[in-house]
Amino acid sequence: MLEDGKISYKCVVGIIFMTIAPTAILYLPTITYKEARQDGWISVLITTLFGLLVAYAIIDLGTMYKSKTIIEYSTDIIGKVPSKILGFLYCCYFIYINAFIIREFAELLAGAFMIETPILFFIISIILPSIYGVYKGLEVIVRVNQIIFPIFMISILAIILYSLKDMDFTNIFPILDNGIQPVIIGGYRNLLWFTEVFVLAIFMPYINRPEKVRKLSFISILIIGLLGALINLSIVATFGANTKHLTYPYLSLARYVSVGFVERLDSIIMFMWIAGVYIKIVIYHYCATLAIGQWLKFKKFELLSIPIGLLLVILSYILWDSLVKLKYEVKYIVIVPFIIMQGVIPVLLFILTKIKKILFKKTKKT
Numbered sequence: 001m002l003e004d005g006k007i008s009y010k011c012v013v014g015i016i017f018m019t020i021a022p023t024a025i026l027y028l029p030t031i032t033y034k035e036a037r038q039d040g041w042i043s044v045l046i047t048t049l050f051g052l053l054v055a056y057a058i059i060d061l062g063t064m065y066k067s068k069t070i071i072e073y074s075t076d077i078i079g080k081v082p083s084k085i086l087g088f089l090y091c092c093y094f095i096y097i098n099a100f101i102i103r104e105f106a107e108l109l110a111g112a113f114m115i116e117t118p119i120l121f122f123i124i125s126i127i128l129p130s131i132y133g134v135y136k137g138l139e140v141i142v143r144v145n146q147i148i149f150p151i152f153m154i155s156i157l158a159i160i161l162y163s164l165k166d167m168d169f170t171n172i173f174p175i176l177d178n179g180i181q182p183v184i185i186g187g188y189r190n191l192l193w194f195t196e197v198f199v200l201a202i203f204m205p206y207i208n209r210p211e212k213v214r215k216l217s218f219i220s221i222l223i224i225g226l227l228g229a230l231i232n233l234s235i236v237a238t239f240g241a242n243t244k245h246l247t248y249p250y251l252s253l254a255r256y257v258s259v260g261f262v263e264r265l266d267s268i269i270m271f272m273w274i275a276g277v278y279i280k281i282v283i284y285h286y287c288a289t290l291a292i293g294q295w296l297k298f299k300k301f302e303l304l305s306i307p308i309g310l311l312l313v314i315l316s317y318i319l320w321d322s323l324v325k326l327k328y329e330v331k332y333i334v335i336v337p338f339i340i341m342q343g344v345i346p347v348l349l350f351i352l353t354k355i356k357k358i359l360f361k362k363t364k365k366t
Contacts, residue, residue: 002293002301005139007203009212014149015142016197016220019283021227022276023104024193025156028228029235029249031331036186038172038236041229043186048225051194054343055217057350058197062204063211064353070201070346071294077349077356086345087295093341094288095308098281099315100326100334102126105277106316107323108248113270123316126281127309133282134289134305138206141282148275155272156227159250160234162257167237190228192335195342197221202287247323285309 032040058070065073071090074083106122133141176183200217207213235249238256246252254269289308293301320326 002290002298003138003206005137006206006208007138007142009207009209009216011142011146012200012203012207012213012216013220013223014145015199015203015283016217017224018145018149018152018276018279019199020193020196020224021152021156022273022280023101024190024224024228025231025250026104026108026248026273027327027330028190028193029232030243030246031189032186032232033236033243034186035189036183037178038174039176039178039183040186040236041172041232042176042183044190044228044232045225046183046187047190047194048221048228050191050343051197051221051225052218054195054346055197055200055221056214057347058201059204059210059214059217061346061350061353062200062213065205066210067205069205069290069294070349071291074349077352084295087291090341091288091292091295093338094284094291095311095315097338098284098288099312099319100329101277101281101284102312102316103320103326105274105281107326108251109270109274111323112248112251120313120317123313126278127313129278130282130285130312131305131309134286134309135302137302138203138286141279141286145279148272148279152272152276155269156231159254159257159269160230163234163238163253166256167234168240169237171237171240172233189331189335191339191343192330194221194224195339198342198346199283199287201346202290285312 028044029040032043036043061070061073065076068076071087074086077083078086102123103119105126106119109122110117110119133144197217197220200213204210204213231250235246235253236243238253239246239249243249251269285305285308289301289304292308293304298304320329
C-alpha cells in the first residue's frame with residue numbers, strides 16, 4: 001500500500017459531503033429548475049437513491065478487497081489487460097474532473113467578485129495548497145476537513161434559515177404539474193454530483209473500520225439529498241421563475257439575505273465556499289496522485305502531486321475559455337462519461353464479482 005496513513009471511519013461523513021456539496025449547491029438548483037421547474041426538489045430526492053446504490057456497490061467491493069483500491073482490485077475482477085486500461089481511464093478521469101472543478105472555482109471568483117483579476121491567479125492560488133495537502137498525506141487532508149466541514153454545513157443552513165422570511169411558498173406549487181418525466185430528466189442531470197461518492201473506491205483501504213462505512217455513507221448521502229432538496233425549495237420559493245436565469249443561485253440567495261445590521265452575507269459564504277472547494281480539489285488531487293502511483297507501480301507517490309498539480313494548472317486554464325462553455329459541457333457533454341466512470345462501472349464490477357462468486361460456489365459443489 002502506497003499510503004501509510006489510516007483514517008477513522010467517522011471521517012467518511014465529511015469526505016462524502018465535501019466531495020459532493022461545494023459544487024452541487026452552486027449549479028444544481030438552476031440546472032434542475034430548467035428541467036423540473038418547481039419540482040426540482042423531487043428530482044434531487046430521486047437521484048439520492050442512485051447515489052445510495054453506487055455507495056453500496058463501492059463499499060461492498062472495498063470491504064471484499066480490504067487492502068486495495070479500484071485501480072488494484074479491478075485486476076482480480078476483469079483481468080490484467082482490461083484492468084490496466086480501466087486504471088488508465090480512471091487516472092485521466094481524476095485529472096480531468098479536478099481541472100473542471102478548479103476552473104469552476106476560478107470562474108466564480110473572477111466573475112462574481114474580482115473581475116479584473118486574471119483567471120490564472122485563482123487557479124495557481126488553489127493548486128499550490130492542494131499540492132502541499134497531497135504531499136502531507138491523507139491524514140492531514142482529513143484533519144483539515146474535520147475543521148472545515150462543520151462550519152461549512154452550519155453556514156449553508158444559516159443562509160436557508162435567515163432567508164425564510166423572504167420566501168413565498170406558493171412558488172413551489174402545483175406539485176408535478178407537468179408530470180413525472182421532467183422530474184426524472186432533472187434528476188438525471190443531478191447524477192453528475194451524487195455519483196461522486198465514487199471517491200470511496202480510493203479511500204476504502206485506508207479507513208480503520210471498513211465494516212462501519214456503509215451505514216455512515218448512507219447517512220451522508222441521505223443528508224446531502226435532503227439538504228439539496230431543501231436548497232432547491234428555498235431558492236425556488238425565494239426567486240420563483242427567475243431561478244432559471246441565475247448563474248449561481250445559492251450565492252444569489254446569500255446576497256439577498258440580511259441579518260440585523262449585516263447586509264449581503266455573500267462574502268462570508270464565499271470564504272467558506274472557498275474552503276469547501278479546496279477540500280474537494282485536494283481530495284480529487286489526492287485520488288489522481290495515488291491512482292497514477294498505483295497504476296505505474298511506484299514505491300512512493302507523494303512527489304507525483306507536483307507534476308499532476310502543474311498539469312491541472314495547464315488543463316484548467318486552456319480547456320475552457322468561458323463560463324458559458326464550462327456550463328454547456330456540464331449539461332450536455334461530460335455528464336454521460338462521468339456517470340459511467342463514477343457510477344456505472346463500479347456497479348458493473350460489483351455485479352461481476354457476485355456472478356463470479358455464484359459460479360465458483362457451483363463449480364465447487366460439482
